[in-house]
Amino acid sequence: MSIYTIADLHLALGIDKPMDVFGGRWSNYMEKLKENWVSNVADNDTVVIPGDVSWATYIESAYDDFKFIEDLPGKKIISKGNHDYWWTTSSKLNKYLEEKNLSTISFMHNNAFQFEGIAVCGTRGWKGPGEDDFKKDDEKIYKREIERLELSIKAALKLKLPRMLVFMHYPPVTAKSPMTGFIDIMKKYNINECYYGHLHGEGIKGAVEGEYEGINLKLVSADYLNFKPFKIK
Template sequence: MSLFVIGDLHLSFSVDKPMDIFGEQWVNHQEKIKKNWIEVIKENDMILIPGDISWAMNMKDATIDLEWINNLPGKKILLRGNHDYWWASVSKMNKLFENIRFLQNNYFTYKNFAICGTRGWLCPNDHKFTEHDEKIYERELHRLKLSLDEAIKNGCKDIIVMTHYPPTNDFMEDSGFTQIYETYGVKKVVYGHLHGIDSFKIGLKGEYKGVYYYLTSCDYLDFKPLKILD
């Protein structure tokens, strides 16, 4: 039993949204993901998928993408990304698929670890950050605390956090997210959202102030799920 992660699947089986317009590496990317997934992941493994899962605009169209994920080996925990407009009520979605659970204001467990998280958002001092972003940023900090507090209330001490957005701005400065991770003693943080060589460079990676950060966009991982725990 192992814990894997891969983000930003950008599936589009029911909508016309080819990813190869973003570069040659995206040609047939669903097939690459499936092949690599089946090679390394077993039925008793768990896989975290931190957002940008489907290009669908509603749950009806997203169902084919989610069923594709559901039918791959392992148990999956999904988090909302900025392009997941189909995302609906978590309580309802968590009843739809045998091998998929959805994370929002709640938590799940892997062995002795709690899997917590929230979507995240742009961080202050980012070159794109606006007054409107401030409200969403504060809301996401609150949602992260809700998830963490729920896990801690139930006795969890070892914590992994999944977000879609990176935990810092494009200058990799400390943020409310990194401060929360340090305060709560979070062990690992996985995130996606960043695409392309230039963006990969501004993603916090490795150990920083006692927390280990993983950039897990599928193109950064060469479309191969990354094992983060045995």
């Protein structure tokens, strides 16, 4: 059994949202994603999807996208991204999965999961204080997301497993925000692996990868991975 990750699927089966306007790499991206996924992921594997899963605005409009994910091999753990407007309360999300018989999907929000001796936790995150577009209104969201990351890490610690992976949608650090509360929290709990998405196109140039403050960082946005899930273990 293996664990994979890939962020920013940006599925749009229920609405008209062509992604090729963001560059040629996005041409036929859903077909490429399906082909790569089926070729690499087995039914007993797990895939963590840290955000920006569907362009649907409401959960009722997201079914085709969730069915697309459901029909792919493996179990899937989904967390929130900045474009997941369909995201609602945990109870409503879990009820939706039950009603639609989506049995291979789980949602990560202030909680944690376990897989083969590995604890899986994380949160959406937010832009860092050093970013040019960080405004006063962002401060509250930023601090709340730091709290949510800590809640998820604490839930993961209760599992008492030898390895812990953190997944975020936003990068925990960028060239313009060289130190954030997300890094502080991960250092506090001796986290040494973090996978994140959100960055596309020119934004990828600002990605920080490799060891940073003792944490191994890895960008896993779908276009950066050429729509092939990244194998962690």
